[in-house]
Amino acid sequence: MGYLHAALQDVLTDEELKRLPRGFERIGHIAIISLPHELLHRSQDVAQALLNLKGVRTVAFREGKISGCDRRPGLRVITGDPLTETIHRENGCTFKLDVVQVMFSSGNLYERGRLPKLVEQGEIVVDLFAGVGQFSIPIAKHARPSRVYAVELSPVAYGYLCENVRVNRVGHIVRPLLGDCAEVVPRAVADRVIMGILHVTHRYLSLALEALKPSGGVIHYHESVPSKLRFERPVKRVLEAAAGREVEILHKRVVKRYAPGVDHVVVDARIGPSRA
Ligand SMILES: C[S@@+](CC[C@H](N)C(=O)[O-])C[C@H]1O[C@@H](n2cnc3c(N)ncnc32)[C@H](O)[C@@H]1O
Known part of the structure; x- marks a missing residue:
């Protein structure tokens, strides 16, 4: 069972748990998830579960399509620190970026x-x-x-x-x-x-x-x-x-x-x- 399902199994109904996405993204201190329309009334529960993860200070929802020739991601901060500029580390490299303004x-x-x-x-x-x-x-x-x-x-x-x-x-x-x-x-x-x-x-x-x-x-x-x-x-x-x-x-x-x-x-x- 994935982290979100485990964290929310006593909070969401069985039907809601079925619709809950298995995965979410982590870019620096920001957790990003796409919630289906049917779960939007549970936004705060999902966001709080993500905010409980070590190192996560901001939760954003992916909304709409990546747009424009600069490929801006459609993101909305739901809870936590409103700062969307972050430092992401992977494969021994450091990437500074603003997740609302650039695609990663x-x-x-x-x-x-x-x-x-x-x-x-x-x-x-x-x-x-x-x-x-x-x-x-x-x-x-x-x-x-x-x-x-x-x-x-x-x-x-x-x-x-x-x-x-x-x-x-x-x-x-x-x-x-x-x-x-x-x-x-x-x-x-x-x-x-x-x-x-x-x-x-x-x-x-x-x-x-x-x-x-x-x-x-x-x-x-x-x-x-x-x-x-x-x-x-x-x-x-x-x-x-x-x-x-x-x-x-x-x-x-x-x-x-x-x-x-x-x-x-x-x-x-x-x-x-x-x-x-
Ligand atoms: C979707 S991002 C991909 C970044 C990276 N190549 C990757 O795959 O993760 C595409 C980038 O190409 C840039 N871009 C779009 N059209 C371009 C063009 N004609 N010349 C140079 N850069 C362009 C956008 O601004 C955007 O930052």
């Missing part, structure tokens, strides 16, 4: 641990949608790239990215770039390009290929896709964007369930030399 997905934890293991010494990495440094920071801390270009459009996320580069002492490796990746990303430099965004990723595939060295390299292509087309659609899109360049699919995995019937997947693909 607990479901991507494995992916944040996986990428640094793939990066070889001296590589140049381009992180097209860097956020607060979710991929750039662990790569710089745990692998030995010569440079990571971390591109971020939102000034708020960029501010945290710069601060995270400083507190993790990776300023000699990570170069944060503020702006639309289509405009500011360096071309023909990268051994590896990370495409950590959903919904619009395919529009940036040709840009990712332009960022790679002419000799080619690896892309990490993320996509939200109907489960039925789980790997078929992303692989097809990568092949189309490669436009005849050699493509080797190195790895594909479901990162998390994004919504009912929709998966967040990642495809790692090695793109061969450019023909130009």
Whole structure:
């Protein structure tokens, strides 16, 4: 039995317990949960149970969709400290962020641990949608790239990215770039390009290929896709964007369930030399 069910088994009815989510997220001192509509009258009981957890000072509910091109999460603080800026530690990295203003997905934890293991010494990495440094920071801390270009459009996320580069002492490796990746990303430099965004990723595939060295390299292509087309659609899109360049699919995995019937997947693909 999960923590919440155990904590609330004498408080909620059996019917309510059935609807209670099994999981919740922890980002720094903040616990975040999505409550179904039918349990909203129990908000305070659920929030209090979460507040009883060691280290939790704030409870927020996830409401509505992640919105805007800066992917702002829809969160509302329900109880506790109203401060939503926090320090989150994982995999030996420190991330400062405001959970109301920038996206930080607990479901991507494995992916944040996986990428640094793939990066070889001296590589140049381009992180097209860097956020607060979710991929750039662990790569710089745990692998030995010569440079990571971390591109971020939102000034708020960029501010945290710069601060995270400083507190993790990776300023000699990570170069944060503020702006639309289509405009500011360096071309023909990268051994590896990370495409950590959903919904619009395919529009940036040709840009990712332009960022790679002419000799080619690896892309990490993320996509939200109907489960039925789980790997078929992303692989097809990568092949189309490669436009005849050699493509080797190195790895594909479901990162998390994004919504009912929709998966967040990642495809790692090695793109061969450019023909130009
Ligand atoms: C969903 S977050 C993901 C952060 C991180 N890559 C991850 O996967 O955890 C996507 C980030 O991309 C940024 N973004 C969106 N469009 C962008 C663009 N055209 N150029 C650069 N950054 C962009 C957003 O502001 C946001 O911080």
